[in-house]
Amino acid sequence: MHLPRLALAALSVFSLASTAVTAATTGSAESAHGQVPFLSPEQLAQAQGQAEKHAYQSDIARLMRVVVSHLYNDRDVFVRELLSNANDALEKVRLVSLTDSSIMAPAPSLNVSVIADAEGGRIVIRDTGIGMTKEQLEENLGTIARSGTSEFLETIESKNAEGANLIGQFGLGFYSSFLVADRVTVASKPASSSEQWVFESEANADGFQIVRDPRGPTLGRGTEITLYLKDDAKEEYLDVEKLRSLIQKHAEYNSAPIYLWTATTTTVAPGAETALVEKEEKEGDELEIEDDKEEAAESEAVPEAPHWELVNDRQPLWMRDPKQVTEEEYIDFYQKTFKSTDGPLAWSHFKGDAGSTAFRALIYIPSGVPNEFYSKDYVQLESLKLFVKRVFITNDLGANYLERHLDWIKVFIDVDDLPLNVGRDSLQKTRALAQIKRNLTKRIYDLFGQLAREDPEKFDELYTAAGTALKVGAIDDVKNRDRIVKLLRFESSAVNGTTDLDGVVSRRKQGQTQIYYIAGAGAKKAELAQSPFVERILARGYEVLYLTEPVDEMLINTVPTYGGLRFQDVAKDGVTFGDEDADEKAEDEHLTKQFQPLVSYLKQALAQFVDKITVSHRLTTSPCVVTAGTYGYSGNMERLLAAQNAGQGSDNFMLEFAKMQKKNFEINPRHPLIERLLEKVEEAGDDEDAQEELNESVAVLWQTALLKSQYQVPDPNAYFSMIESMLRRSLGVSQSAQADVDVKPAPPVETGPPPSEPPPPPAFDLEAELAAQGDEAGAAEAAGKKDSWVDWKEVRHTLKDGIVDTVKAAIPDYDTDEPTEGAYIHQEL
Template sequence: MRGEETRGFQSEVKQLLHLMVHSLYSNKEIFLRELVSNAADAADKLRFCALSKPELFEGNSDLYVRIAINKEKRTLTLTDNGIGMYRNEVIENLGTIAKSGTKAFLKSMSGEQLKNNHLIGQFGVGFYSAFIVAYKVTLLTRAAGAKINEGVYWESTGEGEYTLADIEKINRGTEITLYFREGEDDFLDEWYVRKVISKYSDHIALPIEIETKDEKNNLFKWEKINKATALWKRNKAEINDTEYKEFYKYITHDSSDPITWSHNHVEGTQEYTSLLYIPSKAPFDAWNRDSKQGLKLYVQRVFIMDNVEQFMPNYLRFVRGLVDSNDLPLNVSREILQDSRITQNLRTSLTKRSLQMLEKLAKDDQEKYDQFWKEFGLILKEGPATDQANQQILAKLLRFSTTYSADTKQSVSLDDYLHRMQKDQDKIYYITADSFAAAKSSPHLEFFRKKNIEVLLCFDRIDEWMMNYLINFHGKTFQSVSKEDESLNKLTDEKTIEQKETEKAFGPFIERLKNLLNNRVKEVRLTNRLTDTPAILTTDSNEMSTQMAKLFTAAGQNVPEVKYIFEINPQHLLIKRVTEIEDEKLFSEWIELLFDQALLAERGTLEDPNQFIHRMNGLLIKSLVK
């Protein structure tokens, strides 16, 4: 061997290898699925590259994965004749694990989380699962098209270092040999290995062969042990649920079963096959809109590229699966794909198919849909603002907490809300706040509780943005209860003689407030929407809401000052007492206190909380002295 050197893994790699061996994987046989999947990926990559460079096949386009067991040496060798690797690629791929996010991943895990094997497939560490059963792993590889003397030797015990050297390798591709630990004899049993391959990799469109011995003639031969057919090309009636689930795990490296899936073959102006899955768990980077997430693309069973974002809108980035289209050109590039009319049509169709899949899940299995909403509801809420064409379908899929229940669980659909609407109610009412508690206890809801009118409680950060784009649902428009609106006035009682007299009696008081608050408010007026609160702040229908102002401020945007309407409850005892105060200074203190209370209820914060506390304590002392 030439150019031999010993290199150290990155420090976080050492930690992760230790965790993998001792904590993360509960099912040891997964390592075989991972290695076979990697070999299949290498074959797919070679097929794709050979479309423009057929010489990469080196005269042999028959691709395979081969497994040989040596019981005496206690080894298993897995060989493929795929794309292979150059020396620099070996260093990059086998000397680093999960280049971005590994440290954060390790720091975030503790206790029971270390036993959770749902995460491991999300960090690109499939190759290293070999160290769960092996005390040493060697790898020989040569890139397709490289010279024979450009082969690479790699070896490691998975502790802290690996050895690297240049070798001669006649055949392209990669050969991995695992030296098993004591107690791992199952993987030296040919029939056990066959069973594992059948369980996890039967669907791979690549022959997987195992070395068998003809005892009679004392000869060794290769025997194919998988069906080697693309699962998505088979008839749906011939595929059982277990096969669908195992295929999902193969293409996603997720050890959890999917919640649901949809397998369809479409013919007509466009011909394509799609197999779409909804995961049961959100990946760690699900809320990162810039993360590489998308479907796999095949053209006539030839793998083209991974994570094709153009096939799905961003709010459906959690959907996994693949598309196999006969209409896309085989030399399709990423740039051509972005501008393709065919791609745009596929995107429309696949989006519709995904939403139909969610509609069916919501209708047929409420428990599973609740699980989906818990994991991906926040992402789906991005949809109404970005996909006007499917807004009504998306609105139907949304789930809310409401005043109908004391539970924080978001389980009420808009259909549920419509069924419970009052006869004289013509709008869907909602409130946005920073938390469920803030929304549930808002003074804006007092009137609605009195009238037994249900209100949607929106407390996720994205809700204010989403609700600004939701125009209507089944002919009913949406209305924030913290904004002025004529429909709210219609719901209040008709003005009685007593109310008219109250307005007249409070006229001087309202004028006194206007003079005191001046341009700090847009308007001061009486309201009969309150029962337990002396005063609230509302915004004009054309004014930016408080929550929207918070969103812009958090994003670093300049926000114009929100001009509130100060609404006074004339029936409240505190208001009645304040109207009797003649001392202007004392009157001013009480009004400032009431105004700050209303601001605190509306915004959740005050610019000067200490001044508020000081004023309140001063008024309390005066009351106690009296």
């Protein structure tokens, strides 16, 4: 076989390069990454005399044990957390560089590099980020009081499955290093300092040490983390293919480039080699070597020179064409960016203009609102992320950047240009951000509308979680009120479930000019459907909306009309159907004249409470009802004001004003009680007993109507006394007859000390309770099962004692003074 000198030289170069890289990865990797040599254990050992030793806080040791025990099955998370920290450090540099370019001088390139040193059993992750001073190393890595450690520990121990996500959420990602490493060093140098310091700690150590880097200021600017891997982690995580896949999985959306030191092989096919030989032979410069046809017939793996491979070479998701982004990628980006374990209901990806600058944005609708969202103290700082030229700027543009009712929506913005040398308040008021806010708000409502049209089931899920927020938005956001009202849903007599207002308008009757509704905060649809206010409306086949939320009535007062129809509270004056005729008018006049004696009597008897008494045309089965004037307060609103007053613990002017307003009283002329009451008025004359009985009947009728109309009676005790009086008269019991009760007096005052412990509550006997209720079959079943009941408290103590005995037997040094893992396990038990 003949191999040209040029090809032979190329193979020699590959061989030499491979040898050089082997040397680099075992101690002289300065050629691999900006002339930065590895920090060897020997160098650290020589500097021990100058090291400053610090003790960890009490929570640190517990934290390390909990991280290892709870996240062991998800050890890959360390790659995500360390790369995320590196990316944050780079973003800080980029942010500072926008106003101070000198910070870039020590290391102009912004990147992250990862080296798997197989011979040294370590992984080295370097970034050219902001770097840390000696004091910052101690504060950020050795002192974690400010990072929510206790809350994290409590949360992770109660929600084991979510630990991998929680560790980053609580700012404790660095400690995931100890999932795979038994020793970690962190060398760091900020641009503003000439000194480079090293933090060192072991997984089971009680403290850490900080020492001046014996290599000198080799980093220029940035941080280098070295993980000395545990034996059971070396084979898995020193595999370059494994590292590449983890980086691609966890750092795809990092804005900084991430490089992996790698050496791959290229397979050379026989045809390719022959073509090369023939080409060189034609040049007449050939070197004769031994021919081996059998080897030439087989493909050969030729090693490439080790090199830096850009792993996250894809464009950030928000910079790509939405048509080229998959659903899985959108969901993954949402979960990583906003630290959520749930997927979003919907999203919108778009670009727009804001005056003289352009921006790109992603809007996500979460699957629900935070539990504390409706609290007045709610502040959500993770709902919005602002980038400028792919540099993270802030997640806090103030509480009112997005409208309060939209603050649960997740928004990602990347703006081409913004002034950054101003404070947050000034930044929020810039013309560009104001225009972006308007654009975002419009897009959010468009997304809601799209979801309602294209996926009603998902919109119902959204509305169940956030419907109240939208109603608040319709009240507060005047500019977008029409958009929001179209999205609102209400329970209705005409449909199962809920309806939008467009549906109500489409189902209106001929001549109908009103949308009828009844409000009852906290009531169910079935309860409101039994109200006397809706009797005739439902009987005639008209649709009624049931407003069951406290905010509903305030909302309707803010939005008086929709689709050409006016909202009408059926508990107030003014209900019309639009099809009234002369015959109905004549009948009303006749009934009014017929019942005039009763109306006159009621006006006199209820003058203190009633402004107007009329013969009703809204009732069918109820004898009477109490209504409010057109501008008065309904019973539902009065109850809401009373609840608000109770919560404030102070006088409520609006409530007192509402109580002072006189009501309207409507009577049903076709109801037997009203007909009989008319007869009683006509028969009573000057008979004092008859007048007294009549007055009592009217008072009971009036106050019962108050209750049925959702109002409160002025004096509940007086009302119940009147009910009792009527029952006595009905049953023939004397009004003066009293209960014959022998009351045993209490013993003298106790002069001794109080008991040290309260007596135990009486034992609950299910068998006796069921027997007392007449459930003989249930009592018999309970008696049959009594022998099988278990004292679970005793069982728990037995199990615990058994586990502790097992731990003691398995750990020889359990009873020594030195703290051990066994003692920790016992403590946790």
